[in-house]
Amino acid sequence: MTKVLLATRNAKKLGELRRIVEAAGLSGIEVLGLADVDEFEEAPETGATFEDNALAKARDAAAATGLPSVADDSGISVDALNGMPGVLSARWAGKHGDDQANLELVLAQTSDTPDERRGAGFVCAAALVVPGGDEQVVRGEWRGTLLREARGTNGFGYDPIFRPEGEERSSAELSPAEKDSVSHRGRALRALLPHLRALA
Template identity: 80%
Template sequence: MSRVLLATRNAKKLGELRRILAAEGVQGLEVVGLADVPEFPEAPETGATFEENAVAKARDAVAATGLPAIADDSGLTVDALNGMPGVLSARWAGRHGDDQANLDLVLAQLTDTPDERRGAAFVCAAALVLPGGEETVVRGEWRGRLTRKSRGANGFGYDPIFVPEGETRTSAEMEPAEKDASSHRGRALRALLPALRELAGR
């Protein structure tokens, strides 16, 4: 059994990758998170793109642990805000990880934006870096539109105000398995499957 480190402390992200691997029949990989390895200093996210941040996080994790590492960077890009908050999604309101404040600020910034101009996308870049130096970087996008108020309790971040294309529910009103099937992170992680299958077979 090969261990692969998902460089996150977010239990929901770990669960998502484990579910996707199980659903795709990938065996021989044990997914562990940052809580399962000795602590190491995590560099701040200073990249200008999701891809830069994901690769930097994965490289740091490999260097610190010697394990193959996957890292992702994701966020919300809002058409009416010229693609912002983008890489600043987790700290849009000023303090990192204050989901409610970030969500409230985006809604406030869109107060006067008509419904037909509330298009947005969740974007996720995921990087797999191996101890030998090989790197695979992929990107997943999930298009939709933003509501005027929060709905649902299943997600995190901006999920309660994001309605995916073809849906009437927000992503926070969807079941986890449904969300995995179409979300930006689900798409990015599935794009890593060929490299992960190869890793499982080593």
């Protein structure tokens, strides 16, 4: 059994990768999270792009643990905010990881934006670093529209205010399986599957 580390403490992200690996029939891979390995110092996310941050996190994890490591960096890009919050999505309201405050700030900043200009997209860059071996970086995008109020309780982050293209529901109203099949992170993680298959 090949152990692969997903460099996150986010249980929902971990569940997502485990479901994708399972759905792909990759029986030789066991996905671990940061809670399953000895703690190591994690560098702050200072990259200018999602790809920079994902690669830096995966390199840190692979170097510290000796395990093939996957890391992602993701966020929402709002057209009316010139593509922001972007890489600052997790700390848009000032404090890292305050989902509610971040979401409320984006809603406040776009409150005057007319419906036809409320385009937005989730972006995810995922990196796989094999100690002493290959590095792969992939990107997944998911376009949609910014809602005017939060809807739904599934998902996390900006999910409750994002309505995917072709969908009446917010991404927080989709089931985990529905979201995996279409989301930015699902797309990026599936793009890593051939490389994970090679490890198994």
